[in-house]
Amino acid sequence: MPAFAELHAALEQLKREHLYRTRHVSEGPQGPEIDVDGRRLLSFCSNDYLGLANHPEVIRALQHGAEHYGVGSGAAHLVSGHSAAHHALEEELAVFVQRPRALLFSTGYMANLGVMAALLRRGGAVFEDRLNHASLIDAGVLSGARLLRYTHADAPALEARLAQSAVKQKLVASDGVFSMDGDLAPVPTLAASSARHDAWLMIDDAHGLGVLGRNGGGVLEHFGLGMAEVPILMGTLGKAFGSFGAFVAGSDELIETLIQRARSYIYTTATPPALAEATRAALRLVQSEGWRRERLSDLVARFRAGAAQLGLLLAESITPIQPLIVGDAARAVQLSQALNEHGILISAIRPPTVPEGTARLRITFSAVHSEAQVDRLLEALDEVIRGSGPQSPLSMEEGT
Ligand SMILES: *Cc1c(COP(=O)(O)O)cnc(C)c1O
Numbered sequence: 001m002p003a004f005a006e007l008h009a010a011l012e013q014l015k016r017e018h019l020y021r022t023r024h025v026s027e028g029p030q031g032p033e034i035d036v037d038g039r040r041l042l043s044f045c046s047n048d049y050l051g052l053a054n055h056p057e058v059i060r061a062l063q064h065g066a067e068h069y070g071v072g073s074g075a076a077h078l079v080s081g082h083s084a085a086h087h088a089l090e091e092e093l094a095v096f097v098q099r100p101r102a103l104l105f106s107t108g109y110m111a112n113l114g115v116m117a118a119l120l121r122r123g124g125a126v127f128e129d130r131l132n133h134a135s136l137i138d139a140g141v142l143s144g145a146r147l148l149r150y151t152h153a154d155a156p157a158l159e160a161r162l163a164q165s166a167v168k169q170k171l172v173a174s175d176g177v178f179s180m181d182g183d184l185a186p187v188p189t190l191a192a193s194s195a196r197h198d199a200w201l202m203i204d205d206a207h208g209l210g211v212l213g214r215n216g217g218g219v220l221e222h223f224g225l226g227m228a229e230v231p232i233l234m235g236t237l238g239k240a241f242g243s244f245g246a247f248v249a250g251s252d253e254l255i256e257t258l259i260q261r262a263r264s265y266i267y268t269t270a271t272p273p274a275l276a277e278a279t280r281a282a283l284r285l286v287q288s289e290g291w292r293r294e295r296l297s298d299l300v301a302r303f304r305a306g307a308a309q310l311g312l313l314l315a316e317s318i319t320p321i322q323p324l325i326v327g328d329a330a331r332a333v334q335l336s337q338a339l340n341e342h343g344i345l346i347s348a349i350r351p352p353t354v355p356e357g358t359a360r361l362r363i364t365f366s367a368v369h370s371e372a373q374v375d376r377l378l379e380a381l382d383e384v385i386r387g388s389g390p391q392s393p394l395s396m397e398e399g400t
Pocket of ligand 1: 106107108109110133135136175179204206207236237238245246
């Protein structure tokens with residue numbers, strides 16, 4: 001079995017490089033504290049930013065949905081799987097993001113593949129931020145168009161790339177909030193460049209929707225931009241919405257094109273209608289409970305102030321994604337394990353998810369964390385980082 005021997009050697013290699021990934025088994029719902037591998041841990045690594053994944057109203061909506069629709073949707077949307085629940089959710093999402101139409105996809109990954117497959121052809125070009133989510137990168141590769149990557153969050157670099165391109169069909173795609181860094185894309189300048197060069201602009205706001213903007217309208221509400229500047233908006237439902245799935249919102253023509261041509265929409269079973277009912281309940285909470293966003297930004301501010309006092313170097317971020325960049329993969333794993341011994345769950349994010357030499361602890365917050373829990377995290381970080389020696393890249397000189 002030579003093939004297995006090869007796989008075995010490659011797996012061993014990953015272990016030696018501290019890049020081997022393992023899964024934690026959780027035994028209960030998402031929340032500030034979760035039961036993992038038989039222990040109760042304080043969790044700072046979920047994307048359930050508003051604390052809706054285990055909300056009683058969302059659970060009840062899922063239960064009622066199942067009683068009404070059963071479990072399986074039975075078919076793809078274009079066959080017989082498109083239910084009144086899906087349809088209502090699409091209409092409500094469109095209103096929420098102030099666009100004529102929205103279209104549900106099973107996952108964000110599939111939404112990104114679908115958009116690029118539908119809009120790009122061989123001979124076209126897609127321009128992507130270097131730190132874009134893997135699904136956007138894969139979507140660009142699979143579209144058959146030429147993939148050009150520009151320096152992270154660097155609008156002039158995009159402008160230069162667009163100016164050099166003689167291609168007619170162009171699409172610019174960027175995360176709205178970068179998933180592993182928590183910083184925002186310079187969407188207003190990306191939009192200006194895209195308009196100047198007649199390129200589509202697509203923003204994947206997986207981590208901004210529900211979180212940023214007074215009404216949770218995401219990075220576009222934060223910057224005060226609409227469909228004229230950003231014709232293609234993608235949002236996911238498995239993060240701040242605490243549910244599952246994704247959608248694309250835009251003009252009637254865009255949505256009809258996706259229905260006709262997006263292969264990841266057409267050739268897959270519709271998600272369970274009950275799930276759409278759960279997401280509708282979550283959407284109502286996202287809109288009506290603005291206190292969740294305020295609470296979240298208070299907790300983030302508390303964490304950043306505490307971290308500054310401890311001399312921890314945090315990346316520039318106003319979002320609930322607050323990475324501590326460690327550099328070395330082995331060190332990130334070691335810190336994650338030390339935190340685990342202190343009862344705190346934060347996973348080490350390593351290449352290829354992030355660039356070589358930028359392994360990190362990706363710390364995330366949720367509106368349902370308490371202030372005391374944030375303080376406990378700060379204490380634990382202080383202990384594990386200080387306890388791991390003066391050569392630590394994270395501890396700065398006192399007073400700086
Ligand atoms: C999570 C994420 C996705 C994928 O969404 P899923 O619904 O989990 O498949 C896409 N883009 C970004 C930026 C994400 O963070």
